Amino acid sequence: MLIHPECGSDRGRFGLRGTRIDVLSQVLSAVRFEAAFYFKVNASAPWVTTNPSMDEIGSIVMPHVQHVIPFHVMIDGDAWAWSAAGDTEPQTLRSGEIMILPQGAEHFIASDQKPNMIPKVDVEPYRDAAKRVTPYNHVQIGGDGTPATFVCGYFGCDARPFNPLLSALPGMMIVRPTDSTWALMQNLIVSALDEDERPEAGSQTVLAKLSELMFVQTLRHYIETLSEDSVGWISGLRxxxxxxxxxxxxxxxxxxxxxxxxxxxxxxxxxxxxxxxxxxxxxxxxxxxxxxxxxxxxxxxxxxxxxxxxxxxxxxxxxxxxxxxxxxxxxxxxxxxxxxxxxxxxxxx
CATH class of the missing domain: 1.10.10.60 (Homeodomain-like)
Incomplete structure (x- = not known):
């Protein structure tokens, strides 16, 4: 699902805006939502990454949570992204944009829409990353073409006994910041990068909280862009x-x-x-x-x-x-x- 913040800009006039945020806050707290950063990827075209499903690596990257949600923040450059679930066509992922896969499906990010080869799943880099204590794990991939930089991280939460949010979200979401309301999101990304460049005591905690804020901002914009005739738990909030x-x-x-x-x-x-x-x-x-x-x-x-x-x-x-x-x-x-x-x-x- 592609989210344009300018679409449905009158959403705040319908329903009870405070209700939506209050209930969302309650749910995120009760399902013990948390987050962690793991990788900062510097890529040069041609390149492609195969990101395993959370069924394969969820217990590695966040072993103490029930459900893991991968996300990617495009820091610089452009890419193509798609889910192995086959529910969406490849979509562009541009600088400053965020991709979230709420159901944790296997997915791909590449410099080309149709790469010549898709690498097989390799869980070892995730095992290695989980053993380290640095805020970011740096990865260099690709050839000598156009560069791109993105951050990969993971959200964790309870799925049982009842998490009404998970089933209400699509398989893949890409948030496109196109107006001034996204200034906060941009600031969060910059702050996260500052933690990488100048790590200090508590950096991992700061990064986790920043990523949580990014997730909340993404959810807010998703709610605002739902069509009037949509149904489901999130639409019920509106x-x-x-x-x-x-x-x-x-x-x-x-x-x-x-x-x-x-x-x-x-x-x-x-x-x-x-x-x-x-x-x-x-x-x-x-x-x-x-x-x-x-x-x-x-x-x-x-x-x-x-x-x-x-x-x-x-x-x-x-x-x-x-x-x-x-x-x-x-x-x-x-x-x-x-x-x-x-x-x-x-x-x-």
Whole structure:
């Protein structure tokens, strides 16, 4: 999917803009979103890179997360990019642009639209990179033709038990900064490069936070450019009534919400809300609420200082036994087992 920021420039006038950002922030926090940079590539034409699917290297580049999303930032020069999934034609990737592959598919970046040869997948460079502690791993490829420079990195997040964002995103996204609103994105890229050229204490943390900000900016522009008749979870954020209900669920998950209460808040009948909500999210409000509570609980349980009873109360269960039953039903394992299998919460020793 190609994203032009100037398209759909009136998006902020529809729905509740604050709702979209608030809910997005809640989701990114609850699914424990984080990021890491790995490679800075200096290439000279002709060149081509085969980037393995995250099924192959996700556990290498970010071993403690459930789902890995690769991204590329074109610093200088032009390239062609396409996914092995075959869902898009090769697209141009120009200086300053960002490509993200939310589903983690194998993909290619090359100096030519139709390179003579596609190299086979090689996971060893990723194993080597994972062992190093420097912010960037430098790579030089290609011949002696036109130069290009790009950065490759990875986002990580929870995919289970419930991440509504992942399934709502396309297989490949390219963000094209074409107006003044992208000044922040440009500044983020420059700041990231500064960390490479003048590494100081905490450089890896700075780079991770910068890449997280780039991802959020990309999502914002993706939301703004969706067509009026689009459906799905992200489009639901833009719908005035469905967006309002999503905000209530995400910002006040412990409330004893019923379909009646949510419908009253949205100014709709029960049946109208149920139909409209399901049309956007694919499920009724009650099931969505329960699954979101289980995601929050899973995140809480990754912190060893939070008891199962405390997690249950935080997400709206007065009965620990009822919480355990709901958790087992929707997550597939008991809260205790999920806690033992969960990686430590970010920032937790």
């Amino acid at each position: 719908d005035e009534r469905v967006g309002a209900v999503l905000r209530l669920i995400h910002t006040r998950p412990a409330e004893p919400w019923t379909l009646d209460k949510l419908a009253k808040e949205a100014g709709m009948s029960r049946s109208a809300l149920a139909d409209r909500f399901a049309a956007y999210t694919g499920e009724p409000p009650s099931r969505y609420l329960t699954r979101w509570r289980m995601q929050l609980a899973s995140s809480l349980l990754s912190n060893s200082s939070v008891s199962i009873a405390e997690a249950a109360e935080t997400v709206g269960y007065s009965s620990e036994a009822a919480f355990k039953r709901a958790f087992k039903k929707h997550v597939g394992e008991t809260p205790g087992r999920a806690r033992r299998a969960s990686p430590p919460a970010i920032g937790q020793a």
